[in-house]
Amino acid sequence: MCGISGVYKFNNSGTVSDRELSGMRDTLVHRGPDGGANYVSPDKKIGLSQRRLAIIDLSKEAACPMGNEDGTVWITYNGEIYNFKPLREELIKKGHKMKTHGDTEVILHGYEEWGEEIAKKLNGMFAFVIWDENKKLFFAARDHLGIKPFYYAVQNGTFYFGSELKAILAHPAFRKELNETAFSQYLTYSSVPAPLTMFEDIKKLPAAHCLTVRKGQIEIKEFWNPLTESSLRYGANPLTESDYLEKVKDILKDSIKSQMISDVPFGCFLSGGIDSSTNAALMTEALGHPVETFSAGSHHEKYNEFTYSRKMAEFLGAKSHEVAVDENDLLKFLEKYPYHADDLNGDYICFPMYYLSELTRKNGVIVVQIGEGSDEIFAGYSTYLLANKLYERWWRHLRRLPEWMRKGIYGLSNLAPSHKLDFQKEYLRRLSAGQEPFWGLAVAFSDHQKERMLTPQFKSRVPLSVGYEPVKKHYADVASVTPGADFLTKMTYLEIKHRLPELLLARADRMTMAHSVEGRVPFLDRRLVELTLSIPTSIKFKDNEPKYVLKKAMEGTLPAEIIRRPKQGFSTPMNEWLRMDFPIGREILGRIGRSGLKERGLLDYDYVNSFVATDRHEDNGHIFRLWNLVSLSLWYDRWFS
Numbered sequence: 001m002c003g004i005s006g007v008y009k010f011n012n013s014g015t016v017s018d019r020e021l022s023g024m025r026d027t028l029v030h031r032g033p034d035g036g037a038n039y040v041s042p043d044k045k046i047g048l049s050q051r052r053l054a055i056i057d058l059s060k061e062a063a064c065p066m067g068n069e070d071g072t073v074w075i076t077y078n079g080e081i082y083n084f085k086p087l088r089e090e091l092i093k094k095g096h097k098m099k100t101h102g103d104t105e106v107i108l109h110g111y112e113e114w115g116e117e118i119a120k121k122l123n124g125m126f127a128f129v130i131w132d133e134n135k136k137l138f139f140a141a142r143d144h145l146g147i148k149p150f151y152y153a154v155q156n157g158t159f160y161f162g163s164e165l166k167a168i169l170a171h172p173a174f175r176k177e178l179n180e181t182a183f184s185q186y187l188t189y190s191s192v193p194a195p196l197t198m199f200e201d202i203k204k205l206p207a208a209h210c211l212t213v214r215k216g217q218i219e220i221k222e223f224w225n226p227l228t229e230s231s232l233r234y235g236a237n238p239l240t241e242s243d244y245l246e247k248v249k250d251i252l253k254d255s256i257k258s259q260m261i262s263d264v265p266f267g268c269f270l271s272g273g274i275d276s277s278t279n280a281a282l283m284t285e286a287l288g289h290p291v292e293t294f295s296a297g298s299h300h301e302k303y304n305e306f307t308y309s310r311k312m313a314e315f316l317g318a319k320s321h322e323v324a325v326d327e328n329d330l331l332k333f334l335e336k337y338p339y340h341a342d343d344l345n346g347d348y349i350c351f352p353m354y355y356l357s358e359l360t361r362k363n364g365v366i367v368v369q370i371g372e373g374s375d376e377i378f379a380g381y382s383t384y385l386l387a388n389k390l391y392e393r394w395w396r397h398l399r400r401l402p403e404w405m406r407k408g409i410y411g412l413s414n415l416a417p418s419h420k421l422d423f424q425k426e427y428l429r430r431l432s433a434g435q436e437p438f439w440g441l442a443v444a445f446s447d448h449q450k451e452r453m454l455t456p457q458f459k460s461r462v463p464l465s466v467g468y469e470p471v472k473k474h475y476a477d478v479a480s481v482t483p484g485a486d487f488l489t490k491m492t493y494l495e496i497k498h499r500l501p502e503l504l505l506a507r508a509d510r511m512t513m514a515h516s517v518e519g520r521v522p523f524l525d526r527r528l529v530e531l532t533l534s535i536p537t538s539i540k541f542k543d544n545e546p547k548y549v550l551k552k553a554m555e556g557t558l559p560a561e562i563i564r565r566p567k568q569g570f571s572t573p574m575n576e577w578l579r580m581d582f583p584i585g586r587e588i589l590g591r592i593g594r595s596g597l598k599e600r601g602l603l604d605y606d607y608v609n610s611f612v613a614t615d616r617h618e619d620n621g622h623i624f625r626l627w628n629l630v631s632l633s634l635w636y637d638r639w640f641s
Contacts, residue, residue: 272308
């Protein structure tokens with residue numbers, strides 16, 4: 001796990017210096033405290049850098065940038081490849097000489113052997129860049145699910161890249177500006193969907209995509225699609241329920257075991273929910289002794305998960321560590337948050353995860369397994385069940401109504417007071433516009449609300465319709481790849497391609513790497529994703545039970561109390577803290593009105609202030625939207641004011 005960065009100067013844009021590379025590279029020292037190095041090509045047109053977090057093969061020979069035997073192919077790389085050993089053996093049989101025992105060299109020689117097809121052969125998390133001197137080819141790839149980030153930009157004939165945006169922003173020649181389309185999309189999703197970022201000209205490579213630069217021409221293409229692969233593997237031979245349960249557990253066991261490969265201490269995050277408990281139990285089984293666990297909670301009893309995490313740790317006999325966070329920790333966190341979340345992330349779970357990662361590193365553990373992705377692939381939220389019922393019972397019929405009738409119904413709903421029935425009005429608006437009802441589980445401000453929140457001047461430049469564009473694209477992809485897909489499959493695909501990489505995995509990457517900890521996500525083994533996409537809705541929601549398949553598969557391995565406990569996830573007292581009648585609430589929410597963003601003329605602060613003043617602290621959706629605005633304000637002040 002590392003931080004990578006670099007530049008490619010094509011056309012007549014000058015040459016690369018070691019000094020500019022080091023300036024970019026060392027913004028990422030938190031991603032790689034174990035060393036840093038640069039490579040500059042003989043013609044000084046290519047510069048590759050890496051900050052190293054040594055995990056597998058701790059020798060200096062395994063560091064990046066790494067070249068092949070004759071120095072014609074070079075790589076800089078961030079991630080871990082879990083199937084690198086069989087690939088290594090295959091490459092050795094084909095005549096390749098290996099000087100290290102790590103995975104970096106496998107990608108390097110794999111590129112020599114298979115060219116750009118190497119990305120398809122890897123099972124793991126990765127973002128890497130390869131420079132082929134003979135072909136004058138720049139090649140980059142981001143892993144199948146977007147676990148690892150990759151950002152790039154082009155300005156004035158220079159191609160920049162980095163694991164975080166701050167590496168690109170640190171280059172003295174790069175000029176930053178706010179991307180207003182991304183700004184609008186952030187208000188919708190609390191993150192910016194790929195390929196955009198909040199900075200004009202800086203983009204992120206979407207998950208499962210590779211990028212090539214030849215003679216200054218950029219080409220981007222998808223190398224893996226979960227629906228396509230699922231259909232090819234399971235479409236003609238659907239499994240029975242018992243077969244699915246057996247295969248899910250087999251792949252999970254193998255994924256968790258393979259992701260334990262490490263030359264440094266490892267453990268797992270443990271909340272006491274079924275996802276983290278599955279990690280802990282199967283890691284313990286593979287080790288033959290209890291795994292070390294790390295749990296976060298709060299001093300506020302209502303939002304404390306220690307009861308279940310302690311029960312699971314006791315069940316396993318694990319050595320457990322705990323951190324309880326309070327409002328003082330939150331204030332300290334807010335000072336650091338916008339720096340680490342330079343790709344703006346409006347999920348307040350970043351807060352406990354930051355301190356949980358700090359606890360992990362302080363105890364000498366550098367690699368942890370986490371449960372991200374399980375809810376998305378196993379349909380673990382009751383909201384999925386409700387959204388599926390809404391579509392099947394009502395939406396698919398109502399969308400057949402004439403356009404004038406759908407728009408008329410929406411028009412009538414607007415006769416209600418502006419602050420009433422926002423939820424219902426938004427769904428009627430989507431129906432009237434011929435849009436899909438489900439936009440993902442991280443929607444903050446609806447277009448109905450943004451109509452009032454954004455200034456007329458801003459809306460004249462950036463139409464509200466940009467919010468729907470990412471969702472529209474992914475639904476169109478499903479229709480193209482699997483025309484007969486049911487609605488749960490469409491929702492799952494949207495979450496895998498949209499919310500998962502750019503919100504959930506981004507928060508995990510940023511908060512763990514802030515403390516030089518590598519987070520691994522065994523539920524997002526590509527084999528498991530392909531398998532779960534083939535499971536029929538009737539099995540995934542059997543007996544109206546979210547996450548039925550995983551719960552059933554883990555019977556006999558986990559205590560029944562853990563399997564059947566109500567879903568909670570990371571929890572904090574944000575509902576108590578983000579209130580104007582609470583001192584910390586006034587301090588935090590006051591930053592919205594004091595932000596330099598106010599001078600940009602993008603938001604109607606009369607609406608914003610009335611929204612902030614509204615007392616709806618028991619409404620999780622309202623708190624999520626407040627945090628969206630807090631994060632945006634802090635981020636803007638860090639990077640623009």
